[in-house]
Amino acid sequence: MNIKGVLFDFDGTLTEPGAIDFQAIKEELGCPADETILEYLETQPAARRTEQMKILEQREEKAAEVSRPNQGAEKCVMGLKERGISLGILTRNSLVSVKKSLDKFDSISIDDFFTVITRDVSQPKPNPDGVLRAATEMGLSPSRILLVGDYRFDVIAGKAAGACTALLVTDGRPVMKLGDPEPDYVIAHLEEVLDIV
């Protein structure tokens, strides 16, 4: 498939799932359980949204403090680097939280990633904007990029941008919905990325 770049989702992909309790944050923000937080906040009046964003950022930073590298994450990133694969992170989270979480990794740091695209700089997934932006920054056609993520938004954004996608399923729970695009690969461990690329 001639993959030249790998774009990782952050929470639940490079970090162990479960650090962020989205349901608890939703309750605190008054976001209905079946809606997604960032999209819900977009519908709120500006003043309220500013307040809610502050709460969200606080919760995310707290979660970053207790987050841990996912199994095989460092091995995967280092293995890809050794092969000269360009690496990036694409997340709906903020840059502050990503930096805080990456500080807890032993052998990799933010400098190992050519680009880190957060909601601060692009339309959040499932919008393909961040994938396209990363591809431009990496100087690669989206078709040469593999997007690795643990949620349907990762696959939707990746496919919409024309990238290759790998869905990481660690607990066996289905995350895709009827009508969603099919991921190109379904993997149970991050190290499997090294077999794809």
Ligand SMILES: [Mg+2]
């Ligand atoms: Mg995720």
